[in-house]
Amino acid sequence: MTRILCIEDETDIRELIVDELRDAGFSVLEATNGQEGFDTIVSERPDMVICDITMPEMDGRDLYAKLQMEQPDLANIPFIFLTALADKGSMLNGLRCGADAYLTKPVDFDVLMAKIAGCLMRHDVQKAASPEYMVA
Secondary structure: OOEEEEEOOOHHHHHHHHHHHHHOOOEEEEEOOHHHHHHHHHHHOOOEEEEOOOOOOOOHHHHHHHHHHHOHHHOOOOEEEEEOOOOHHHHHHHHHOOOOEEEEOOOOHHHHHHHHHHHHHHHHHHHHHOHHHOOO
């Protein structure tokens, strides 16, 4: 079962996202801030991360950058920013840092599920082409 980590500091929003993901058949991990999210990624190795940007402890962009620098073996986990920062500059910054998608709140669950499916499909293709997953 695909495991998705939802990193969101606002309880109501996190619970709503988690419920929707579980209803869609995903196993879901939760974190309430960037540092907790980073620790969960390292310890649990989820298949995908959905992350807010503006959070205490460590914001989403810093979490993503730290993951890229300190955990290169985990740097290719599909990563979606889901944030209230809806201006074009914030969106471009999020995409330029390497995130697979940048979605804004309020959450459109049809769009979120489509992005999740696309990211996971691309990730599976990359896994299949990766030498470590090739069968001799």
